[in-house]
Amino acid sequence: MKRVLIANRGEIALRILRACRELGLETVAAYSQADSLALHLPLANDTVCIGKHSYLDSSQIISAAMIKNCDGVHPGYGFLSESSDFALQVEEAGLCFIGPAAPHIELMGDKAKARAAMTAKGIPVLPGSDGEVTRLDDACDCAERIGFPVMVKASHGGGGRGIQIFDDEASLRSAFEGLRNEAEQLFGNGGVYIEKWLDAPRHIEIQVFGDGNGRVIHFGARECSIQRRHQKLLEETPPPGIPVDRISGAGNVLL
């Protein structure tokens, strides 16, 4: 790879630019008109204006990468970075999408499928439903099996939304259909699944990274428990009070 299109803005665009510099890669910074005075732009080898406001226009971004002779596109975070459609379009245009393969983005973006995939690999997951739950009776059976309180979560949810907690069967019965409709409206997909609700858990994440050639590492753990309305506010690393060997143990299981 010789030249990378940076399809993002702000601090992540600058960070990508720095990394490319360190690796000896040329950079082309894409920017919207609203960002024409962004401070990282003069630091890139070249720039290209992609539109009025938006970093979500995949065809403009890919077109920009092509006219500037880039061979890779870095999506940064947010915007199109978790869009399997975008990743696929980039690859179909003959460019390298710098990120996970489109099928992996799609698999992990569907939380019910992701659970099933992890279970199939022998990785323990929270007690919950086997994939999506479509029928109310199945939902209640599952909840009774794993024990209340339970969470009903949208398979394609994100940003802390599409989650509701139920203490008993009666409340689950009255809200179940409404939740599916809400998921359909919010995320374009009404699929939901069920998980056991943990009261005051520690939400710890371990980031796993593979190079696509069989080499995998993990980056240790981050404390993600500081949340508001199910959205992380601040992440801290290393997580306080968790022994290092528990983290490396969990990391090795994932690898």
Place this chain on the structure above:
Amino acid sequence: MDIRKVKKLIEMMEESDISEIEIKEGEDSVRISRGGVVVPLSDLKVPEHKPIADRLETAADKPFIGHVVGAPMVGTFYRAASPSSPSFVETGDAVSEGDTLCIIESMKMMNYIKAEQTGKIEAILVVNEEPVEFDQPLFTIS
């Protein structure tokens, strides 16, 4: 700046109680702080990024006449429907609202760009097959 002068300044500083000294000589200037690093101030300029319209207008000898038609998308600019066809417009042509001015090809799709107002083509600012970015000036219409 002469390195011998800088060395002399450092020696002077070390022999005295001065903690910081700044000398300007024409365009050059140097500031030396005790315990700090010598940084030629002229090296700290970051180039300014100008939107493409400004860059082009500066490069041309005169300002644009009339209304500037900017590219509505990123892609490759074509003056004609095919290599053997005549160009849609030439400099000096009269155009009406809705007339095709050019094609911008984006991801293998040919987009016909139409005039938004009636007038005369004053200038064509890009060449055939040139890559264009969003809002890059293509034509001026008076």
